[in-house]
Amino acid sequence: MEEPGTVYFTGTAGAGKTRLVQAYQSWMKSAGYDAITVNLDPGNESEKFTPDVDIREWVRLSDVMDEYGLGPNGAQVAASDLIAIRIFEVKQAVQELKTDYVLVDTPGQVELFAFRESSKAIVDALSGDRSAIAFLFDPALAKSPSGFVSLLLLSATVEFRFRLPMVNLLSKVDLLTPEQREEVTSWGDDTEQLLAALDRDAPTPDVQLSSETLRAISALSPLASLLPTSAEDGRGLESIYQAAQRIFGSSEDIEPSQAPPEDP
Numbered sequence: 166m167e168e169p170g171t172v173y174f175t176g177t178a179g180a181g182k183t184r185l186v187q188a189y190q191s192w193m194k195s196a197g198y199d200a201i202t203v204n205l206d207p208g209n210e211s212e213k214f215t216p217d218v219d220i221r222e223w224v225r226l227s228d229v230m231d232e233y234g235l236g237p238n239g240a241q242v243a244a245s246d247l248i249a250i251r252i253f254e255v256k257q258a259v260q261e262l263k264t265d266y267v268l269v270d271t272p273g274q275v276e277l278f279a280f281r282e283s284s285k286a287i288v289d290a291l292s293g294d295r296s297a298i299a300f301l302f303d304p305a306l307a308k309s310p311s312g313f314v315s316l317l318l319l320s321a322t323v324e325f326r327f328r329l330p331m332v333n334l335l336s337k338v339d340l341l342t343p344e345q346r347e348e349v350t351s352w353g354d355d356t357e358q359l360l361a362a363l364d365r366d367a368p369t370p371d372v373q374l375s376s377e378t379l380r381a382i383s384a385l386s387p388l389a390s391l392l393p394t395s396a397e398d399g400r401g402l403e404s405i406y407q408a409a410q411r412i413f414g415s416s417e418d419i420e421p422s423q424a425p426p427e428d429p
């Protein structure tokens with residue numbers, strides 16, 4: 166059997182990772198694909214989310230806090246190391262489910278995921294040759310030009326660190342007006358538009374830092390276009406699938422009629 170395609174969903178706290186993983190799994194199932202969800206967040210308390218493989222069976226944030234006398238953030242760091250030690254058991258649980266696609270929800274502390282050695286070890290151990298990262302741009306941050314640049318920097322950091330193909334998503338797009346959505350996606354397509362938007366803001370140190378950061382990032386890698394998505398109304402879920410297929414290099418394609426409308 167071909168190895169499953171694995172997509173890690175990451176992004177800042179509250180960007181919509183957990184709901185998107187669930188919505189995307191439902192969409193995949195309704196389109197006839199076999200996908201499982203894996204929760205890698207030891208502190209995930211969402212009662213509505215019942216992942217197929219749950220890291221909390223091995224490591225639970227509340228237990229780590231009690232056992233080591235740590236607060237929630239210190240416990241996330243310790244938990245990440247504990248997860249790295251048990252990751253091959255998690256991998257085995259995933260393999261036993263014999264699926265085509267694995268959708269992985271990651272902890273909200275994106276700096277933990279992006280910077281700690283243990284998360285690199287976790288991703289390396291879980292990933293086969295067909296793996297990608299979906300980075301969520303939260304519209305609450307992405308709708309301001311300097312917030313957008315901060316997310317670009319974070320996304321580029323994740324990309325350089327994991328060296329996996331990336332798909333950048335604009336999440337919760339149902340919360341933006343059509344004009345806002347167009348403006349934000351245009352920044353992802355065109356550095357000049359984003360620089361112009363920064364120039365329109367007052368020249369505070371924050372805006373100057375963003376302009377210089379943007380110049381540095383765009384010299385390193387071309388800007389990534391954002392796919393607008395919504396777990397609320399199902400927009401863009403098919404585009405995630407298509408982007409993943411391009412990355413995984415499969416010729417298999419879907420009938421457009423099976424999918425919900427892209428832009429209701």
Ligand SMILES: Nc1nc2c(ncn2[C@@H]2O[C@H](COP(=O)(O)OP(=O)(O)OP(=O)(O)O)[C@@H](O)[C@H]2O)c(=O)[nH]1
Binds near residue numbers: 177180181397
């Ligand atoms: N309107 C709207 N709200 C959303 C969408 N996706 C998520 N939300 C809301 O945004 C909040 C955060 O969603 P989560 O899916 O828990 O986000 P997360 O990135 O997993 O959060 P952490 O794991 O805590 O970092 C919740 O109140 C969700 O209901 C969406 O597509 N549209």
Ligand SMILES: [Mg+2]
Binds near residue numbers: 206209270271
């Ligand atoms: Mg979550």
